[in-house]
Amino acid sequence: MKEIVVISGKGGTGKTSITASLAVLGGKEVVVADCDVDAADMHILLQPENLKSEDFYSGELAVLDQNLCTQCGNCFDVCRFDAISVNNGIHQVVDLSCEGCGYCARVCPVDAIKNIPLNVGKWHIANTRFKQPMVHAKLGIGADNSGKLVAHVKNIAKEIADQYNRKYVLVDGSPGVGCPVVSSLSGAHFVILVTEPTVSGLHDLKRVYELVAKFNLRAGCIINKSDLNTSKSKEIMQFFKHKNIIHLADLPYDEAFTHAMTNCKTIVEEDDSAIKTILEQVWERVKTEVRNKN
Amino acid sequence: MKIAIASGKGGTGKTTLSTNLASYLAETNKVVLTDLDVEEPNSGLFLKSELIYSEDKYKMIPQWKESDCTLCGICQEACNYHAVIQIMDSIMVFPELCHSCYACSELCPTNALPMIPKKMGELKHYKTEQFHFVEARLSIGEEQAVPLIKQTLKYIDSNYGNDYLKIYDSPPGTSCPVIEATKEADFVILITEPTPFGLNDVILAIETMQELHKDFGIVINRYGIGNNDIVNYCHNNNIPILAKIPNDKEIAILYSKGELLYNSIPAVKAELEKIAQYISALSANYLPTQIPKNN
Amino acid sequence: MKIAFTTKGSQWDSKMDPRFGRTEYFLIYDETADTLTAVNNKDTENEAHGAGPKAAQRLAEQKAKILITGNGPGGNAATVLQKLGVDCYINAGDMSVKEAYEAFKAGQLKKL
Numbered sequence: 001m002k003e004i005v006v007i008s009g010k011g012g013t014g015k016t017s018i019t020a021s022l023a024v025l026g027g028k029e030v031v032v033a034d035c036d037v038d039a040a041d042m043h044i045l046l047q048p049e050n051l052k053s054e055d056f057y058s059g060e061l062a063v064l065d066q067n068l069c070t071q072c073g074n075c076f077d078v079c080r081f082d083a084i085s086v087n088n089g090i091h092q093v094v095d096l097s098c099e100g101c102g103y104c105a106r107v108c109p110v111d112a113i114k115n116i117p118l119n120v121g122k123w124h125i126a127n128t129r130f131k132q133p134m135v136h137a138k139l140g141i142g143a144d145n146s147g148k149l150v151a152h153v154k155n156i157a158k159e160i161a162d163q164y165n166r167k168y169v170l171v172d173g174s175p176g177v178g179c180p181v182v183s184s185l186s187g188a189h190f191v192i193l194v195t196e197p198t199v200s201g202l203h204d205l206k207r208v209y210e211l212v213a214k215f216n217l218r219a220g221c222i223i224n225k226s227d228l229n230t231s232k233s234k235e236i237m238q239f240f241k242h243k244n245i246i247h248l249a250d251l252p253y254d255e256a257f258t259h260a261m262t263n264c265k266t267i268v269e270e271d272d273s274a275i276k277t278i279l280e281q282v283w284e285r286v287k288t289e290v291r292n293k294n
Numbered sequence: 295m296k297i298a299i300a301s302g303k304g305g306t307g308k309t310t311l312s313t314n315l316a317s318y319l320a321e322t323n324k325v326v327l328t329d330l331d332v333e334e335p336n337s338g339l340f341l342k343s344e345l346i347y348s349e350d351k352y353k354m355i356p357q358w359k360e361s362d363c364t365l366c367g368i369c370q371e372a373c374n375y376h377a378v379i380q381i382m383d384s385i386m387v388f389p390e391l392c393h394s395c396y397a398c399s400e401l402c403p404t405n406a407l408p409m410i411p412k413k414m415g416e417l418k419h420y421k422t423e424q425f426h427f428v429e430a431r432l433s434i435g436e437e438q439a440v441p442l443i444k445q446t447l448k449y450i451d452s453n454y455g456n457d458y459l460k461i462y463d464s465p466p467g468t469s470c471p472v473i474e475a476t477k478e479a480d481f482v483i484l485i486t487e488p489t490p491f492g493l494n495d496v497i498l499a500i501e502t503m504q505e506l507h508k509d510f511g512i513v514i515n516r517y518g519i520g521n522n523d524i525v526n527y528c529h530n531n532n533i534p535i536l537a538k539i540p541n542d543k544e545i546a547i548l549y550s551k552g553e554l555l556y557n558s559i560p561a562v563k564a565e566l567e568k569i570a571q572y573i574s575a576l577s578a579n580y581l582p583t584q585i586p587k588n589n
Numbered sequence: 590m591k592i593a594f595t596t597k598g599s600q601w602d603s604k605m606d607p608r609f610g611r612t613e614y615f616l617i618y619d620e621t622a623d624t625l626t627a628v629n630n631k632d633t634e635n636e637a638h639g640a641g642p643k644a645a646q647r648l649a650e651q652k653a654k655i656l657i658t659g660n661g662p663g664g665n666a667a668t669v670l671q672k673l674g675v676d677c678y679i680n681a682g683d684m685s686v687k688e689a690y691e692a693f694k695a696g697q698l699k700k701l
Contacts, residue, residue: 010334011466012305016491038467039303041491058637060374080395096473101395102374115374141502144469146637151611155634175304175466176333178437179638182663187607187682199552200309200336207334210434215660216679216699228543229550253543255519261489262520376639381649381669388665391639435664437638 001161002290003154005188007173007181009208010201011039014224015194017257018279019172020045021266022192024130025283029167032128033157034136035150035184036172037121045266048126048134056137057117058146060100062093068112075104075113096142120144123153125160133160147183150174154187168290177207185211190290191219192248197232205236209243220246220289222282225253246289248282251275295577296460298479302495304334304466307485307515307539310549312463313340314556318566319573320424324458328450329429330475331465332415332442338429339552343420351430352411353441355392356399358385362406369398369407378407390435415442417449426454439471447478459573468502476503481576482510483536483569488520493527500533511572513565516541536572537565592618592693593653593675594686599627605689607659607682609666610640616686617651626651641666649673657681657689661701677701 006022008015020042023032034042062083064075071091076084083097084104093104093113105113120143126134135157137149157169171188174180185191191212195205212219221240226233233250240247254275260267268276299315301308309331316327329337356369356378363385369378370385377391378398389412399407414436420427430446432439443465450460464475476482482503486496496512503510512528517538528535539545540561548555556563595612597604606612615628630647633640645666648656656675659682661667670677678698681689692698 010305010336011303038469039491039495041303041494044490044494078396078400096470099393099395100374101393101397103372103395103397103400106372106397106401139469141468141498141505142470142473147611147640148634148637151634151640177434178333183611186609186611186660186663188660189683196550198550199339200334201550203336203339204334207434214664217660225546225550228546232550253546255541258489258516258519261491264490376636376643379642379646379669381646381672384672386642386669386672388639388642388668391642391665 001158001167001169002189003158003169003171003187004190004192004286004290005171005173005184006192006194007184007208008175008194009177009204010195011175013194013196013201014251014257016041016172017045017261017267018194018222018224019170021268021279022283023128023132023170024266024268025280026168026170027130028132030132031157031161031166031169032132032134033153033169033171034134035153035174035180037137037139037149038175040136040138042172043136044264045261046128046130046134047264048128048136050124050126052125053122055119056121056123056149056152058120058148059118060102060115061095061118062098062100062102062104063114063116064091064093065112065114066090068110070110070112072109074107074109078103078107120149123149123156125156133157133164133166135160147179150180150183151186177211181208182211185215185217188215188217190286191217192286193219193221193245195221195223195236196225197223197229197236199232202232202236202239206239213243218289220248220286222249222251224251226250227252248285249278251278295481295573296462296479297573298462298464298476298482299485300464300472300476300482300499301466301485302468302497302499303491306487306492308466309336309340309463310555311483311485311513311515312461313337314554314562315566315569316425316427316461317554318556318563319459319461319570325425325461326450326454326458327425327427327461327463328446329463330443330446331463332430332432332439332446332471333465335429335431337427337463338420340554341420341422341427343422343427345418346421347419349417350413351415351417351442351445353392353414353438354394354396354409355389355412356387356407357410358387359406359408360384362404364404364406366403368401368403372397372401390437393438394441414438417446439465440474443471443474468498472502473506476506476508479508481573482508483513484510485513485515486524487516488514488522488524490523492520493524496524497527511536513569514538534572537568539565590620590655591651591653592620592655592657592690593648593651594618594689595658596686601625601687602685605659605681605684605686609658609662610644612644612658615648615651617653618690639665642669645669648675655693657693657698
């Protein structure tokens with residue numbers, strides 16, 4: 001089983017649409033893992049039928065028992081996050097501000113505060129309309145994505161792949177440069193970077209590439225909307241060449257992407273689309289690269 | 295008045311709207327634009343500006359004083375983030391994992407972990423021809439966006455009075471940094487695209503704003519592409535649509551070069567004017583406290 | 590000399606785990622005594638953040654001088670390993686433990 005991870009650094013580059021397209025091309029060889037839990041949109045294109053859901057806990061939250069509390073104020077004094085409020089002498093935890101450090105619980109003289117695991121959302125195992133297993137998650141409001149959630153989604157996907165003899169786990173990676181994207185990349189066999197030729201696209205790509213390099217991962221790149229700004233595209237290509245990144249493909253600016261999405265379809269399901277042919281070549285190339293590793 | 299510009303997901307035009315709206319409003323108002331997307335601050339790429347001030351921003355982290363340490367283990371037990379661990383006979387501190395809760399430092403029986411400042415990012419203050427622009431940038435590897443956002447908001451509050459229109463370019467998503475960035479805003483503009491992805495993500499953002507009891511409105515970007523679902527959703531839920539920025543390849547090209555739009559594209563200017571009028575109607579009734587949503 | 594592997598099981602023919610911080614096991618081979626010991630690391634799965642330093646701490650207790658793994662530890666864990674003087678060899682993520690050991694002996698693994 002090989003793990004292929006798609007990331008972009010910046011939002012709106014077409015990462016999810018491209019990942020979903022590759023999933024369709026991969027058919028029954030693929031298990032899909034959506035780790036872009038902040039903007040989990042892949043289910044819109046793959047319309048999975050849900051098989052199993054479970055609550056997910058990450059981090060902790062302080063809970064104060066008013067029956068035990070003596071309103072001594074120790075918790076208020078130590079909290080650096082303004083997560084203890086006092087109204088008419090009554091101390092309460094402000095859930096959205098609590099960072100779960102547990103300091104308040106430690107200094108409470110009557111053990112009125114407990115740190116409990118924080119329910120941050122749910123994860124799901126589902127079956128896409130192409131009869132592929134898909135693992136995805138949905139976070140609650142104010143909940144942070146975490147390395148733990150990403151690792152969990154990927155682990156379930158890998159177990160399923162092993163169990164049902166699927167060759168590839170295709171991961172829609174997390175955005176940004178923090179812990180979730182580190183966890184997305186950890187264990188990957190190949191990374192696909194999706195970018196666009198804009199000032200911010202290149203800027204964010206460079207930041208996220210530092211992580212790819214740190215993990216010694218092999219990577220290839222797709223420049224989406226490449227004809228929007230050919231001089232910026234050239235600049236990106238120079239960067240790739242310099243960093244030994246495989247240039248997988250240029251995709252033209254094409255509203256067909258959005259039209260397909262509006263019909264809740266991937267672009268590779270549209271007949272006679274030029275982009276379909278390009279993405280087919282990309283998928284074949286990625287498979288070859290993954291096979292030839294080392 | 296404080297206006298935050300947010301979106302459920304990245305790449306929907308949040309920075310484009312922030313920079314264009316700030317420029318446009320600055321023709322008739324005193325404006326300060328703040329980029330609070332501290333992980334990926336991009337507004338500055340679109341503005342021609344002159345740096346007038348910058349400062350490093352710090353968070354407090356513990357520093358091990360070997361001579362005072364008895365290796366009792368209380369610090370590593372107190373730290374819920376594994377930012378302080380004991381390896382053999384030394385204590386290691388991982389600054390990026392530290393939330394600055396002070397537990398290890400204050401619970402140490404021999405004061406062997408005093409808190410010291412550690413750089414977590416930079417604040418830069420620029421001046422364009424028409425307005426002021428402040429950007430905060432988290433250092434690579436730092437994970438705590440919220441403390442830097444808090445400090446940046448404080449900087450704005452202490453430097454600009456109520457006579458300024460304060461525009462905040464918020465981080466994407468619905469997690470803690472967004473909540474921090476929009477918490478103090480008088481009004482939130484959510485920008486989205488009229489596609490199934492856009493609708494899915496903006497509904498999450500709307501639910502977040504409702505939970506925070508924020509007054510908010512929607513701007514639709516790339517209007518004309520996709521479908522009408524977002525318009526119907528807003529009508530059915532009494533959510534005001536402030537403007538519809540048309541779908542136009544020319545806009546995408548200008549954006550890719552890092553250029554402002556409204557001087558070249560009259561339709562964009564007309565939509566910005568609608569937002570300006572909405573804001574000015576709001577500010578006529580503006581009290582310097584939070585305005586609860588009426589319904 | 591003690592050599593640590595990041596693994597998915599406790600035997601020579603177990604698969605390697607390419608990850609460091611969230612690896613399922615550390616398998617410790619003591620070359621002198623010719624013993625193989627498995628250290629369970631599965632509980633780091635419950636850590637929202639900071640799995641790397643925690644796993645490194647666990648490895649420190651084993652006093653291994655060599656680490657053989659897949660992609661290499663992230664920044665925080667790397668700091669600990671450097672302090673401990675542990676040498677890291679990578680790119681063994683797709684092998685069995687036995688294959689990884691042989692590749693290491695043959696000098697085929699990349700040193701970080």
